[in-house]
Amino acid sequence: MSFLPFAVAAWLFVIGLYGIVSSKNLVSTIISLTVVQSSTYVVLLGVGYVNAGKGAIFADITQVSKAVDPVVQVLVLTDIVIEATVTGLLLAMAVQAHKRFGSLDPNDLRALRD
Amino acid sequence: MSRRGRLSLFAVAGGGLAAVLVIGFTGLPNFGDYHGVYGRVIDGIGVTLRHGTDLITLLNFDVRAFDTLGEEFILFASVLGIVLILRELRGERQEPQREEAEEHSLGGASSVLRALALILVPGLVAVGVYIVVHGQITPGGGFQGGVILATAPLGAFLAGRYLRMKAIAPHLVIEFGEVLGAVGYALLGLSGLVFAGIFLKNYIPLGISGHLLSGGQLDVASVFVGLEVSGAFLIAWTQFLDQAMLLKGDRQ
Numbered sequence: 124m125s126f127l128p129f130a131v132a133a134w135l136f137v138i139g140l141y142g143i144v145s146s147k148n149l150v151s152t153i154i155s156l157t158v159v160q161s162s163t164y165v166v167l168l169g170v171g172y173v174n175a176g177k178g179a180i181f182a183d184i185t186q187v188s189k190a191v192d193p194v195v196q197v198l199v200l201t202d203i204v205i206e207a208t209v210t211g212l213l214l215a216m217a218v219q220a221h222k223r224f225g226s227l228d229p230n231d232l233r234a235l236r237d
Numbered sequence: 238m239s240r241r242g243r244l245s246l247f248a249v250a251g252g253g254l255a256a257v258l259v260i261g262f263t264g265l266p267n268f269g270d271y272h273g274v275y276g277r278v279i280d281g282i283g284v285t286l287r288h289g290t291d292l293i294t295l296l297n298f299d300v301r302a303f304d305t306l307g308e309e310f311i312l313f314a315s316v317l318g319i320v321l322i323l324r325e326l327r328g329e330r331q332e333p334q335r336e337e338a339e340e341h342s343l344g345g346a347s348s349v350l351r352a353l354a355l356i357l358v359p360g361l362v363a364v365g366v367y368i369v370v371h372g373q374i375t376p377g378g379g380f381q382g383g384v385i386l387a388t389a390p391l392g393a394f395l396a397g398r399y400l401r402m403k404a405i406a407p408h409l410v411i412e413f414g415e416v417l418g419a420v421g422y423a424l425l426g427l428s429g430l431v432f433a434g435i436f437l438k439n440y441i442p443l444g445i446s447g448h449l450l451s452g453g454q455l456d457v458a459s460v461f462v463g464l465e466v467s468g469a470f471l472i473a474w475t476q477f478l479d480q481a482m483l484l485k486g487d488r489q
Contacts, residue, residue: 125267133258137251144247145240171276174269179276179292181284182375182447192276193283193292197301200293200380201308208315211473215322218480222326230240 128169135162149217149227153210160206164199171195288443289373289452297378298458302437305458306422309465313419316469323476329484354395358405361389369463373452379462386463387470399482403475411471418465425457 135158142155171192177184179193217227224231266272279292279300289295297305365386372378393402426437433440437454444451 125269126262126265128268129262129265133262137254140251141247144243147240169268171271171273172269173271176269176271178376179280180290180376181292182290186284190280190292192271192273193279193296194273194276196293197296200297201304204308204312204380207470208312212315212318212322214477215319218477219322219326 128165128172132162132165132169135159135165147228147230149220149229150214152229153213153217156213157206157210160202160209163202167195167199167202284446287439287452287455288446289455290446291373291375291377293376294372294378294455294459295452297380298372298455298462299439299453302426302454302458305462306426306437309419309422309462312466312469313415316415316472319473319476323480325484351396354392357395358389358392361385361392365389365463365467369459370449370456372459373455374447374449379459380466382459383463383466384470386467387474390471391474394478399478406471406475408472408475411468411475413468414464415468415472418461418463418468421461422458422465425454425461429454 139155139157139159139162142158143152146152146155171194173189173191176189176191179190179196181188181190184190220232221227224233279296283292283295283300284290287295287299289299365382365388367382368377368385369379369382372382390402390406393405429438429440430436439453441453441457443453446452450456
């Protein structure tokens with residue numbers, strides 16, 4: 124079962140997509156998008172894992188210790204920042220959509236329906 | 238499109254995705270069977286090269302420092318976007334003296350909880366600063382510590398005083414912090430161009446690995462990014478809280 128972490132990522136991706144498609148509330152749509160995005164963290168960390176490798180912090184392990192790939196971990200950090208910005212912008216749009224249409228149901232967004 | 242239409246389209250697309258995933262999974266290398274080169278090289282020489290022991294911070298603020306500049310400005314631009322989207326629209330106005338805003342209380346919050354929330358504030362500031370300045374030694378750095386710093390004024394909000402929170406962190410100060418963080422990081426890069434000949438190249442003495450003042454520009458970049466991130470998050474949060482606590486108007 125050595126592919127299990129990647130299977131978890133795929134599951135997160137699909138379940139998040141299902142959440143986006145089936146949600147009746149824009150906030151739930153946005154949260155589902157963060158679930159989709161969190162699958163990329165699992166993929167990146169899974170790609171960089173080395174068997175029996177330690178975290179790439181050499182503060183209390185010797186410098187020749189076997190360690191995991193720090194590059195993908197930096198990419199995860201970037202990913203998290205982007206997720207925060209995207210979520211913030213989408214939530215701001217949801218606030219304004221609620222003001223304009225009086226509802227957070229995606230089906231009530233008239234501009235999208237026409 | 239109706240909900241049923243969306244779901245059936247998703248079912249069709251999901252079938253295709255499942256097929257692609259099955260093909261992909263059959264060709265995957267084993268988990269933990271790592272073949273990359275870049276990560277190994279950094280693991281091997283990073284500490285010797287830059288005297289920082291946290292390789293994630295080291296990559297973020299030295300090896301990939303140019304990417305971090307872009308990342309920082311993505312955050313900056315998106316906060317501008319949030320401010321723009323949540324501006325006061327026609328028919329809306331801010332009512333700074335609204336009673337709920339001054340003395341709002343979270344459902345079921347006792348006075349003990351409110352006092353504890355206030356006691357949290359200095360603790361959060363201390364933890365935030367610690368995480369920012371120790372980024373080059375242990376897990377942490379500007380992004381992580383910046384978010385913790387930004388949560389500190391929220392303690393005042395949890396204690397039931399939104400306007401007091403705005404007094405602790407006035408808009409002008411956090412905006413200035415954010416701009417200082419963004420500009421400071423860019424200036425750090427330019428000073429690298431002046432003193433070392435390459436944009437964002439380290440020219441600050443490296444110090445001894447594991448000491449607080451080590452890693453050259455890692456600490457400096459961390460502090461600038463911490464300012465930028467805490468400012469950006471605070472601006473975003475106060476925008477959302479303003480919507481909920483202060484804005485009043487005739488909605489369509």
